[in-house]
Amino acid sequence: MLEVSQLAHGFGRQPALWEIPYLQWQGHTLVHLRGDNGSGKTTLLRLLAGLETPRQGTIRWTWAEAMPASPPCPGRVLYLHQQPYLFDTSVAGNLRYVARWNGWRGTTARDRVAAMLERCGLAAHAQQRARSLSGGERMRLALARAWLLSPRVLLLDEPTASLDRQAIADVSTLISSLHEAGCAIVLSAHQSSVLTERCDEYWCLEQRCLQVNAFKQEVAV
Amino acid sequence: MHELMNTAREALHLLLSFDPALWEIIGVSFRVSLTAILVALPPALLIALLLARVAFPGRWFAISLVNTFMAVPTVVVGLVLFMLLSRSGPLGELRLLFTQRAMIIGQILLAMPVLTAMLHSTLQSIDQRAWETARQLGAGWWQSLWVLIREARFGVIAAVLAAFGRIIAEVGSAVMIGGNIEHFTRTITTAIALETLKGEFAQGLALGLVLLLLALVLNVLLGVMRGRGHQTVSI
Amino acid sequence: MLTRRLSLFATLALSLLLVSGAQAADIVRLATTTSTYNSGLLDYLLPKFEEDHPYQIQVIPVGTGKALRLGRDGDVDLVLTHAPAAEKAFVDADYGVEPHGVMYNDFVIVGPSGDPAAIDGGEDATNAFATLADEGATFISRGDDSGTDKKEKHLWEEADVTPDFKGFRAAGQGMGEVLKMASELQGYTLTDRGTWLAMKDKLDLEIMVEGDTALFNPYQVILVNPQRYDGLNTQGAQALAEWLISDEGQDLIDAFRLKGKALFHASAGEKIDPTSAVHESD
Numbered sequence: 001m002l003e004v005s006q007l008a009h010g011f012g013r014q015p016a017l018w019e020i021p022y023l024q025w026q027g028h029t030l031v032h033l034r035g036d037n038g039s040g041k042t043t044l045l046r047l048l049a050g051l052e053t054p055r056q057g058t059i060r061w062t063w064a065e066a067m068p069a070s071p072p073c074p075g076r077v078l079y080l081h082q083q084p085y086l087f088d089t090s091v092a093g094n095l096r097y098v099a100r101w102n103g104w105r106g107t108t109a110r111d112r113v114a115a116m117l118e119r120c121g122l123a124a125h126a127q128q129r130a131r132s133l134s135g136g137e138r139m140r141l142a143l144a145r146a147w148l149l150s151p152r153v154l155l156l157d158e159p160t161a162s163l164d165r166q167a168i169a170d171v172s173t174l175i176s177s178l179h180e181a182g183c184a185i186v187l188s189a190h191q192s193s194v195l196t197e198r199c200d201e202y203w204c205l206e207q208r209c210l211q212v213n214a215f216k217q218e219v220a221v
Numbered sequence: 222m223h224e225l226m227n228t229a230r231e232a233l234h235l236l237l238s239f240d241p242a243l244w245e246i247i248g249v250s251f252r253v254s255l256t257a258i259l260v261a262l263p264p265a266l267l268i269a270l271l272l273a274r275v276a277f278p279g280r281w282f283a284i285s286l287v288n289t290f291m292a293v294p295t296v297v298v299g300l301v302l303f304m305l306l307s308r309s310g311p312l313g314e315l316r317l318l319f320t321q322r323a324m325i326i327g328q329i330l331l332a333m334p335v336l337t338a339m340l341h342s343t344l345q346s347i348d349q350r351a352w353e354t355a356r357q358l359g360a361g362w363w364q365s366l367w368v369l370i371r372e373a374r375f376g377v378i379a380a381v382l383a384a385f386g387r388i389i390a391e392v393g394s395a396v397m398i399g400g401n402i403e404h405f406t407r408t409i410t411t412a413i414a415l416e417t418l419k420g421e422f423a424q425g426l427a428l429g430l431v432l433l434l435l436a437l438v439l440n441v442l443l444g445v446m447r448g449r450g451h452q453t454v455s456i
Numbered sequence: 457m458l459t460r461r462l463s464l465f466a467t468l469a470l471s472l473l474l475v476s477g478a479q480a481a482d483i484v485r486l487a488t489t490t491s492t493y494n495s496g497l498l499d500y501l502l503p504k505f506e507e508d509h510p511y512q513i514q515v516i517p518v519g520t521g522k523a524l525r526l527g528r529d530g531d532v533d534l535v536l537t538h539a540p541a542a543e544k545a546f547v548d549a550d551y552g553v554e555p556h557g558v559m560y561n562d563f564v565i566v567g568p569s570g571d572p573a574a575i576d577g578g579e580d581a582t583n584a585f586a587t588l589a590d591e592g593a594t595f596i597s598r599g600d601d602s603g604t605d606k607k608e609k610h611l612w613e614e615a616d617v618t619p620d621f622k623g624f625r626a627a628g629q630g631m632g633e634v635l636k637m638a639s640e641l642q643g644y645t646l647t648d649r650g651t652w653l654a655m656k657d658k659l660d661l662e663i664m665v666e667g668d669t670a671l672f673n674p675y676q677v678i679l680v681n682p683q684r685y686d687g688l689n690t691q692g693a694q695a696l697a698e699w700l701i702s703d704e705g706q707d708l709i710d711a712f713r714l715k716g717k718a719l720f721h722a723s724a725g726e727k728i729d730p731t732s733a734v735h736e737s738d
Contacts, residue, residue: 319641
């Protein structure tokens with residue numbers, strides 16, 4: 001469960017981008033974080049992932065099982081950049097990195113990597129250089145890499161922003177299956193799409209405030 | 222002209238017949254310079270990472286300092302090291318003067334600024350997202366560091382090649398602290414500089430050819446590495 | 457008016473041309489060993505020669521091997537060296553003409569003050585060298601094919617030693633560098649007395665052996681054969697060689713002092729015998 005209180009953040013001496021007096025989220029739903037460009041969506045996601053330290057206020061993640069309570073907790077809450085960073089190696093190599101860092105060895109590592117490539121439709125590209133993939137494939141590889149860790153929460157920064165229609169459909173399907181597999185997701189998007197249609201909850205950054213559970217009808221312009 | 226042709230022919234003969242004296246000199250050069258690079262690389266990497274990734278007060282001054290050291294003439298390094306290692310110097314007790322170790326120390330000092338400056342710029346160009354991604358996906362601090370270096374591998378190799386080219390071709394400090402002692406500290410450059418005084422031009426020319434060939438190989442490799450490095454950045 | 461100016465200009469230009477042409481012919485190039493140059497002997501002699509003769513001497517201080525090579529290639533007009541056998545070969549091969557003995561100086565064996573190898577044998581250089589090899593003492597050799605190096609090689613031969621013992625180091629550098637190296641490594645070396653006197657204040661070394669006739673060192677002046685190359689200043693070279701062996705030159709050589717000590721002993725007219733034990737056999 002996520003609990004946020006008195007949270008505010010901004011850069012340098014500039015005034016805060018927004019202020020969130022209080023927010024509670026059970027961490028099961030598929031959330032669409034909406035807001036105009038520059039409204040501070042990325043900053044909020046990075047704060048929730050523990051990649052930035054807030055200027056003021058607290059962020060607390062609590063889990064049913066015993067876990068480090070506050071971010072960063074790698075593998076539990078993961079943030080994906082709008083342009084995911086792919087390591088300069090093969091597609092399978094990117095997944096093998098994750099396997100190695102988490103101490104999986106031998107057949108365990110091999111099986112998990114192979115299964116994930118299959119599940120994300122990347123098996124045919126396994127030996128290809130990651131950086132030669134198309135935009136949709138890159139996002140799928142980034143999702144596959146994250147999925148290997150079975151995160152509780154994924155924070156996706158504009159996952160479909162620069163993709164064509166077919167790629168959006170593929171990525172959306174993958175995000176849906178991730179959610180169905182038990183991973184809560186917050187995704188930011190400034191425009192509605194096939195993907196945002198599927199969301200169960202809506203957060204909206206507007207006039208330096210976060211409006212939670214705004215009605216779908218109000219949001220969809 | 223006739224004389225020149227004869228010398229050239231003799232030089233080629235020395236090279237191709239694997240003249241033991243000649244190849245011993247080449248061996249000393251490579252052993253000293255390779256050791257110096259291997260020893261200098263880890264600290265240079267750490268300093269470069271520090272300069273590229275950590276914002277600390279005086280960072281810009283430190284970067285300027287590294288660039289300044291790059292311009293220090295090799296004879297000045299030789300002179301300072303000579304004074305330090307001399308019997309009357311503060312480190313005289315170590316009895317390092319006129320040994321390969323002393324030459325290695327000199328070449329480390331010469332290689333460090335080149336390595337650090339080039340590694341700094343290559344590590345600086347690595348995306349901030351690489352570190353965040355590795356850390357989030359469960360990599361430890363050292364594992365993330367290693368993956369960062371691996372991402373910059375073409376730049377790292379380019380830095381090593383450039384530094385190697387600089388130290389194997391330098392003569393100033395090699396003569397002063399090595400002493401050009403046969404079988405011990407006689408390197409390609411000291412042999413060319415001092416053996417020619419004997420009138421033995423063929424050996425000098427042969428060693429010169431080796432250096433020229435080495436420079437060609439290093440530059441071709443550097444070109445390839447630069448190309449690949451750019452490719453990585455631009456994609 | 458104009459023609460007068462023109463003719464004046466032409467005269468001026470012509471005379472400048474003549475003067476510069478004459479100057480070029482006046483230069484005599486002398487290749488000699490670092491030992492004569494470093495001792496200051498040439499700085500002392502040559503101005504006196506240039507005072508009375510219309511020549512300007514350019515000195516190229518190198519090792520004897522290189523000096524003879526420069527002569528062989530016609531890059532200099534005359535040589536002043538100290539390696540009799542190599543000089544004999546140089547003359548026999550017609551590279552040089554009119555060899556004349558000019559002077560002697562001598563070599564000394566120096567070493568660290570404690571004399572760790574216990575060679576201090578007074579005057580016996582051969583015996584000292586044999587002891588050095590037996591003890592495996594640190595010995596810095598010039599190893600640069602210079603006259604001193606040839607002298608040293610000859611002494612090893614006399615001592616019946618192949619110089620590859622434990623402490624033997626061939627530096628391939630000049631006398632000054634080798635003395636510094638010997639001092640730093642606290643080893644022994646063979647040096648000409650001139651360089652030794654000039655440098656001994658800065659060195660942590662002492663004389664171990666001196667006065668052995670085997671350590672004497674004869675200098676010859678040889679003209680480069682004018683028949684082999686065009687454009688040599690043989691006239692100037694001849695003037696310098698003759699002046700060096702004249703009474704005036706010889707007296708000046710005997711009078712030269714470095715730090716109050718006589719370095720060179722004039723010896724013109726004495727016969728130089730390349731097969732004698734004094735000289736190397738390279």
